[in-house]
Amino acid sequence: MTLSYLLKRVFHALIVLIMVGVITFFVVRLAPGGPSLLADPKLSAVERQAIEERLGLNDTLPVQFTKWAGQTARGNLGNSFLYGAPTVDIIMTRLPNTLILAGTSLLLTLVVALPLGLASGMRPGSAFDRITSTVSLVFVAVPVFWFGLLLIILFAVTWRLLPAGGMNTAGQEGNLGDLLRHLILPAVVLSAASIAEILRYTRSSTRTVTTQDYVRTARAKGVGQWALRYRHILRNAAIPILTAVGLQLPRLIGGAAITETIFGWPGMGRLSVEAALGRDYPLIMGITLFVALAVVAFNLLIDLLYPWLDPRVRAEG
Amino acid sequence: MPKRLFSVGLLTLGLTLTFGTAQAQSGILKLPLINDPIMNPVIAPDLGSVLINKVIFSGLVRPNEDLLPEPDLAKSWTITNSGLVYTFTLRNDVKWHDGKPFTAADVVFTFKAATDPKSGSRLVSDFSSIKTVVAVNPTTVKFTLSRPFAPFLTLLGHNAGILPKHLLDGKPLNDATAFNRMTPIGTGPFKVTRVVPGASITLEANKDYYGNKPKLAGMVFKVVPDINAQVAQLRSGELDWVNVEPNNIASLQNDPNITLKQANAVQHFLVFFNQKNPLFAPAKIRESMQYAVNRKAIIDGVLKGYADYPTGTLPTALKKYYDKTIKPIQYDPARAKALLAQAGWKPDAKGQLVNAKGEPFKFTLIVDRGNPSREQAALAVQQDLKKIGMDVTLQPLEFATLVRDYLLPGKYDANLIWWTTPPDPDQYSFYATGQDNNNAFFSNSKADDLLKRGRETADVAQRQKIYNEFQRLEMTNPPVLVLYYPKELQAIRKNLSGVPDLGIRDALRRSEDFQLK
Numbered sequence: 156m157t158l159s160y161l162l163k164r165v166f167h168a169l170i171v172l173i174m175v176g177v178i179t180f181f182v183v184r185l186a187p188g189g190p191s192l193l194a195d196p197k198l199s200a201v202e203r204q205a206i207e208e209r210l211g212l213n214d215t216l217p218v219q220f221t222k223w224a225g226q227t228a229r230g231n232l233g234n235s236f237l238y239g240a241p242t243v244d245i246i247m248t249r250l251p252n253t254l255i256l257a258g259t260s261l262l263l264t265l266v267v268a269l270p271l272g273l274a275s276g277m278r279p280g281s282a283f284d285r286i287t288s289t290v291s292l293v294f295v296a297v298p299v300f301w302f303g304l305l306l307i308i309l310f311a312v313t314w315r316l317l318p319a320g321g322m323n324t325a326g327q328e329g330n331l332g333d334l335l336r337h338l339i340l341p342a343v344v345l346s347a348a349s350i351a352e353i354l355r356y357t358r359s360s361t362r363t364v365t366t367q368d369y370v371r372t373a374r375a376k377g378v379g380q381w382a383l384r385y386r387h388i389l390r391n392a393a394i395p396i397l398t399a400v401g402l403q404l405p406r407l408i409g410g411a412a413i414t415e416t417i418f419g420w421p422g423m424g425r426l427s428v429e430a431a432l433g434r435d436y437p438l439i440m441g442i443t444l445f446v447a448l449a450v451v452a453f454n455l456l457i458d459l460l461y462p463w464l465d466p467r468v469r470a471e472g
Numbered sequence: 473m474p475k476r477l478f479s480v481g482l483l484t485l486g487l488t489l490t491f492g493t494a495q496a497q498s499g500i501l502k503l504p505l506i507n508d509p510i511m512n513p514v515i516a517p518d519l520g521s522v523l524i525n526k527v528i529f530s531g532l533v534r535p536n537e538d539l540l541p542e543p544d545l546a547k548s549w550t551i552t553n554s555g556l557v558y559t560f561t562l563r564n565d566v567k568w569h570d571g572k573p574f575t576a577a578d579v580v581f582t583f584k585a586a587t588d589p590k591s592g593s594r595l596v597s598d599f600s601s602i603k604t605v606v607a608v609n610p611t612t613v614k615f616t617l618s619r620p621f622a623p624f625l626t627l628l629g630h631n632a633g634i635l636p637k638h639l640l641d642g643k644p645l646n647d648a649t650a651f652n653r654m655t656p657i658g659t660g661p662f663k664v665t666r667v668v669p670g671a672s673i674t675l676e677a678n679k680d681y682y683g684n685k686p687k688l689a690g691m692v693f694k695v696v697p698d699i700n701a702q703v704a705q706l707r708s709g710e711l712d713w714v715n716v717e718p719n720n721i722a723s724l725q726n727d728p729n730i731t732l733k734q735a736n737a738v739q740h741f742l743v744f745f746n747q748k749n750p751l752f753a754p755a756k757i758r759e760s761m762q763y764a765v766n767r768k769a770i771i772d773g774v775l776k777g778y779a780d781y782p783t784g785t786l787p788t789a790l791k792k793y794y795d796k797t798i799k800p801i802q803y804d805p806a807r808a809k810a811l812l813a814q815a816g817w818k819p820d821a822k823g824q825l826v827n828a829k830g831e832p833f834k835f836t837l838i839v840d841r842g843n844p845s846r847e848q849a850a851l852a853v854q855q856d857l858k859k860i861g862m863d864v865t866l867q868p869l870e871f872a873t874l875v876r877d878y879l880l881p882g883k884y885d886a887n888l889i890w891w892t893t894p895p896d897p898d899q900y901s902f903y904a905t906g907q908d909n910n911n912a913f914f915s916n917s918k919a920d921d922l923l924k925r926g927r928e929t930a931d932v933a934q935r936q937k938i939y940n941e942f943q944r945l946e947m948t949n950p951p952v953l954v955l956y957y958p959k960e961l962q963a964i965r966k967n968l969s970g971v972p973d974l975g976i977r978d979a980l981r982r983s984e985d986f987q988l989k
Contacts, residue, residue, distance in 0.1 A: 187870075187873040187877050188870055188873035188874075188876055188877060189872055189876045191871075191872050192517055193875075193876060194871055194875045194876060195517070195594075195875070196879055196880070196889065196909065197891075197909055198594070198908075199597040199901075199908040199909075201589045201596055201597075202589050202593070202594065202597065204589070205589035205592070206592070209592065209644075209646065237507075238508070238649075238653065239646060239647070239649045239652065239653070240649050240653070248670070249669075249670060252670070304701070304704070307701065307704045308704060311705070311708040311710070312704050312707045318708075318710060319704045319705045319708045320694075320696055320701050320704075320710070321672070321695075321710075322671055323668070323672075325502075325668070325672040325674050325692040325694065326666070326674060326692075328668060416697050416698050416701075417698050417700075417701050418701070419671070419694065419695055419696045419697060419698075419701060421668070421670025421671045421695065425670065425697065426670070429507055429697075434872060
């Protein structure tokens with residue numbers, strides 16, 4: 156892994172970001188409709204004109220583009236139409252909330268999916284394998300909004316065990332117990348599908364590895380069950396799993412639009428929905444660029460992790 | 473290792489569960505919002521913002537239970553110079569939430585900003601009649617209007633909350649982001665103590681409130697974007713009041729903790745027929761639509777009965793002005809066909825309506841996507857019109873697209889939409905020739921004259937006469953096809969009392985009387 160390789164990757168990332176920015180700029184502006192602030196049929200022509208002027212929408216598209224490009228190059232992503240505040244500030248207030256939810260569900264995913272996937276991969280065709288396969292199929296197929304509402308109705312309305320939504324009880328911000336209670340349902344909903352997905356990856360990857368000679372050797376020389384599973388099998392089965400997890404990460408950063416909307420979780424996903432519905436151009440641009448940056452960064456990170464996990468990649472690379 | 477992790481997980485789960493749920497917050501009313509509000513009544517762009525502003529900010533007057541103006545920040549007022557000069561005497565015992573005294577200067581500041589489009593005001597057209605507003609002394613404000621304007625008092629009590637000059641003077645209201653989003657200061661019965669972006673706004677009772685002392689300890693407005701989630705939270709006790717759609721009722725009807733209330737809404741749902749399109753220009757065609765569409769079926773089927781059957785564009789909620797003596801037009805497709813025949817449209821061999829040149833009666837009906845009641849109503853209209861031989865295409869569109877690309881430029885044939893108006897019969901800007909909100913391009917000189925006189929006449933009896941005449945005119949020359957006057961459906965937890973029989977907008981202006989047991 157040389158410095159020049161790293162520089163090359165960073166340069167590529169920059170080009171990707173610029174392309175994402177330019178394409179998004181034109182796509183959002185050329186889409187039919189427009190900012191929701193202007194979508195009130197009751198607004199008089201005078202009021203409408205004042206709003207367009209304030210939002211800079213009365214300029215022609217090329218002029219708007221030049222202004223935006225100049226601004227962005229200087230690191231200024233502009234003010235949100237809906238919030239009137241700098242786009243970056245708004246994203247930064249929502250990001251920690253999304254990271255809490257995303258981090259928890261990633262943890263939940265790994266803790267549940269890895270051992271189960273490993274276990275069913277080691278005994279393909281067993282009753283246990285068939286059950287986990289069926290259950291994971293169900294979770295991949297179930298629509299998130301339905302599953303979310305179902306859990307709300309059961310746990311919040313019928314049994315009154317957990318809150319139906321929000322991140323904290325108002326006034327209880329900072330109370331960890333309160334946060335955890337609010338976290339359970341959305342984290343379960345958000346991880347359900349990814350548990351199923353990672354479980355399938357782990358299972359098939361494990362299956363491939365268990366038939367390898369070195370596993371048989373290890374077993375023959377009497378390596379214990381845990382060591383066999385986690386040191387010999389999982390480590391070798393890890394690369395495809397890592398790729399799959401890596402693919403999930405940007406989705407987690409971008410927030411889970413549906414889960415966050417149903418549970419009223421004040422994160423990035425709901426912010427994107429709000430920005431998209433309100434046609435808040437600067438906010439849409441800001442979020443898109445931010446998520447693009449995250450994707451690029453994670454891809455780079457995963458690439459750097461491969462050789463650490465698998466010395467063969469290092470030798471070839 | 474995984475074993476241990478699992479047990480830690482179980483332990484956490486157990487611990488958190490034993491914390492119990494829904495800590496009883498006595499006297500805190502919890503209401504939903506769908507996104508973060510703008511807490512500034514002059515620039516508030518959406519319903520959620522309007523609602524929260526009702527409890528933070530007071531106006532000069534407020535609507536009473538008959539929707540007539542009663543004193544609020546103004547103790548009394550006089551109207552002189554044949555309705556051109558309004559002089560208000562203000563209370564002298566009012567303090568802003570930050571302790572500073574409220575004076576006439578705040579009122580002057582508010583209405584200067586409200587009439588300046590550059591400030592971001594959404595009330596410019598409401599108050600375009602104001603010529604000057606001056607503070608005669610700290611407790612007297614004098615408005616001079618450029619023309620007599622009867623709805624003036626009603627509009628003062630509608631969305632015109634008064635803003636603090638000492639915090640907002642000197643720059644456009646839109647740029648006061650900290651005030652509008654985090655630290656609004658009003659004179660109302662509740663003051664904002666905490667804002668968590670994207671999540672909640674907490675208010676506490678204003679101990680210095682000049683009116684009845686608030687009975688609630690406070691309020692929380694929670695951001696709950698999804699209506700189904702709002703209903704679930706109402707049932708679990710995490711919200712106390714949710715306004716619902718008819719299709720939500722099934723899940724609430726059998727809940728012993730919830731009351732369903734109907735309130736009058738000053739709204740009319742309608743179909744615009746674009747009168748720039750020669751198809752809809754003749755009054756006969758629009759008259760026939762009233763017979764052709766089975767509006768009773770829409771009210772019973774789509775709205776589950778939660779709406780009043782319509783006559784013209786003045787809804788029943790305007791009790792004083794709605795003309796009860798007019799007989800509503802009932803579904804009568806034969807009569808519709810007869811009227812269409814008089815206008816030159818007759819069915820051909822296949823039952824399609826054609827004119828003398830053999831051209832079909834063909835148009836597109838647009839409706840906003842995503843609201844089940846409106847989409848189903850539009851479908852019903854399409855089906856009814858098909859039955860009498862019209863070729864109607866239904867096109868659902870995203871609301872912003874519908875408004876910006878179709879409605880405002882006048883590039884549409886027919887559009888199912890609705891108007892929410894202040895509690896006053898004035899509909900000049902909606903149905904007078906060439907006005908901003910006359911999106912159907914209705915033009916009738918008699919209607920223009922009535923609407924103009926209606927907004928200029930202060931005397932209630934005379935005004936009633938004028939609007940009765942307007943409503944009669946609408947029966948034979950309807951500006952739009954009115955479908956129904958919906959009821960506001962309020963689902964309220966039973967332990968909430970003291971709520972007046974008003975729509976939520978106006979009820980919240982009396983929030984100091986709300987009580988939770």
